[in-house]
Amino acid sequence: MHTAFFLLLGSSLARFLMRHPGEPRTPWIIALSVSLALLYVLGPTVGARPTAPRRLIWLSLVVAVWVVIVILAPSFAWCAVPLFYTGLRTLPPRAALFLVAVLTAFVVVAQLKLAGSFDPILLFAPPAWAAVAAAVFLYMQRQAARQRELIDDLIRTRRELAATERREGTLAERQRLSMEIHDTLAQGLSSQQMLLQAADRVWDADPAKARTHVRTAESITEHGLAEARRFVHDLAPADLADGGGVAQALRALAERESGAGLTVRFHAEGAPPPLPDR
Structure with missing residues (x-):
């Protein structure tokens, strides 16, 4: 769209210079064309957000300079086409449609002035084209917003699913650990308690049997x-289960955490103490 704007601006200026050489308004047309081109080039630098105040001021200046040029030279009217989309991207929907209507009115007046006589095509074609272009753009904008919402919902759903899976995994692991403890350690401790109680009861009467229980x-x-x-x-x-020790485990952790833009190093001084027997 930026390329189209400069092509239309350059073509309009060339047409004016070819058909109106040496007119008093020519320096003004050239100066305004250069100013409009420079203002348009400054567009990407005045704010990334469409509703930034500086961007709104920039759009107002561009439209104002374009209006002055169209009043002086109606052949510049078709430069409004890229301005349609710029306004639709920058302004809220109602304000953008109002701007499109104003620009379209200037285009119609300019084309009728160039034609020199009334032509129904020049009266109805620009508004029809502007209406279709605005409708298509707004539809695509709504579709893009809906697509962004769907993507956000998908990302949020995936995060919730991952969190649910982690919770379920944690609960399953807790259940497995509780069953493991119950079937091994708890049963063993219960048996020890019963045997020691039995040994205590027969300690005086039958020491041999008590020692057997112990x-x-x-x-x-x-x-x-x-x-x-x-x-x-x-x-x-x-890393610890492999039997390599704490130093090897920390070294492996440093290697895993190293990546683009980040280098993690592990340095051990002295001999690390051995791990206790598990």
Whole structure:
């Protein structure tokens, strides 16, 4: 659209210079054309947001200069086409439609002035074209907004789904851990309690049987300790579970966290202490 604006502006200026050479208004037309081109070039630098105050001021200046040129040289009227879309992108819908109507009116008047006589085509064609162009643009704008909303909803839904999956995974892991503890450690502790209570009851009457209960409880304790170590080992991070030690685990973590623009280094002083037996 920017290229179209400059092509229309250059063509209009060339047409004016070819058909009206040496007229007193020629310097004004050239100066206004250059000013309009410079103002249009400044558009992308006056604010990224369409509703930024500086951008609204810029659009007002562009339209004002264009109106003056059209009054002096009606052949510049078709430069309004890119201004239609600029106004539709910059202004709220109602204000944009009002601007399109004003620009269209200037185009109609300018074309009738150039024709020198009344022509129904020149009266009705520009408004019809402007109405269709505005309707298509607003429809595409609404579709783009709806698409952005759908994308936002999709991203939000995916985040909620991921959070739900994490919660379900956490609950499932908690349930697994509770069942593991109940089936191993809790059962072993319960058996130890019963054996020690039985040993206490027969300690004086039958010391041999009491010692048997104690040895059985000791065996269950060893088995429970082995189960507890296995349980803790299964819960340990993979880097520690491999048996490489804390230094190797931290070094692997630093390598994983390093990436574009970020370098993580691990440095250990002295010999790291061995990990306790799990």
